[in-house]
Amino acid sequence: MPKKKILIRIGSLRHGGAEKVLVTFLKNLPSDRYEVDLLLNLYSGKYLPEVPDWINVIYLNKGEMITTNRIQDIPKKAIRVIYQKSLNQFPSLLYNGKLKNKKYDIEFAAIHGMRDEILNSPLQSSKKIVWIHNDLSQVKGYTHDEIRKFFGFDKILVISEKIEQLFYKTAKNESEKHKIIKIYNPLDTEEILQKAEKSIDDYSFDSSVPTFVSVGTVFPQKGFDRLLKVHQRLIDEGLKHRILIIGDGYDFENIKKLKSELGIDETATMLGFTDNPYPYFKSADFYILSSRYEGFPTVLFEAITLKKKIIATDVSGVEEMLNNGELGMIVDNSEEGIYSGMKQALLHPDTFLQYKEALNNYLMPFNLKNSVQKITRILDEL
Structure with missing residues (x-):
């Protein structure tokens, strides 16, 4: 044939x-x-x-x-x-x-x-x-x-x-x-799990301070500007944590400039692109999706595979991927929504144990x- x-x-x-x-x-x-x-x-x-x-x-x-x-x-x-x-x-x-x-x-x-x-x-x-x-x-x-x-x-x-x-x-x-x-x-689940075991050389995690990781092409769609503004707001309230953004794109310099203008260079890091973000996923305390819109955010598939505690804005595909909020926290698609989710994670981390337990018993349909x-x-x- x-x-x-x-x-x-x-x-x-x-x-x-x-x-x-x-x-x-x-x-x-x-x-x-x-x-x-x-x-x-x-x-x-x-x-x-x-x-x-x-x-x-x-x-x-x-x-x-x-x-x-x-x-x-x-x-x-x-x-x-x-x-x-x-x-x-x-x-x-x-x-x-x-x-x-x-x-x-x-x-x-x-x-x-x-x-x-x-x-x-x-x-x-x-x-x-x-x-x-x-x-x-x-x-x-x-x-x-x-x-x-x-x-x-x-x-x-x-x-x-x-x-x-x-x-x-x-x-x-x-x-x-x-x-x-x-x-x-x-998407290749086995590849994600294997790559997550690699060592990290260019970033050190502080176990005493919660770290939120976010991965994506640096476009306005991804809402990294909202994430950084919320980060500054929480820091000003005395809630210590770190932000790690992994990715590159045409908006990279604008977001980097915003980070400096907000005075959060010490607590927020923009790592740029890496072909293996999975060790960072694994080491971070929370995965956060701050997008304004999506189709079906494949990055959540990766976070689910690695059993991460997830906070995600309510964009297309999120309810479907997170099983209507069973596998992670879905927040309003706004700066205020991101703020409420992150504040909950910092003040009441035990509330995320229910998601962790659900993930451990979850059979991936993707x-x-x-x-x-x-x-x-x-x-x-x-």
């Missing part, structure tokens, strides 16, 4: 949740059944080395992501933007050139931002799939009409009940509803093998 030819598109393989999930999926995809071209807008990102050798990586531009408007960066940034916009406007240039007139069976948008690139493909015969990782009702610019455009795909993969319900409400008929398929993100099998079944049936 001939291998199915698949084109997968994503911006880059930077240190984000969707990128990590995609690479985990590719590492578990059977190479004897598929021929995969992975097309990146930018050949960049920490997860590039993890892409299996049999995956053919193609890119439009090479180099690091340009997140500033420094004068010396503007020409390179402009060239990249013009080049990518030209290919979007005249997709046949891309398919006849970079993609060498290849006829794909399936074209796959690995994130919602690749919607138009895949739907505007000149290949009329290919089946088209999109993977939605965010609650688009919370993402700027995604009106009802914009979300409706996703029904141009043959299959819409969603990662949480909340996103599933959003698309069900947007669907006009049963045919469109059949396009929507909920699949939990494929199974790597099941998720990969479900996606490959879709690929095979299209």
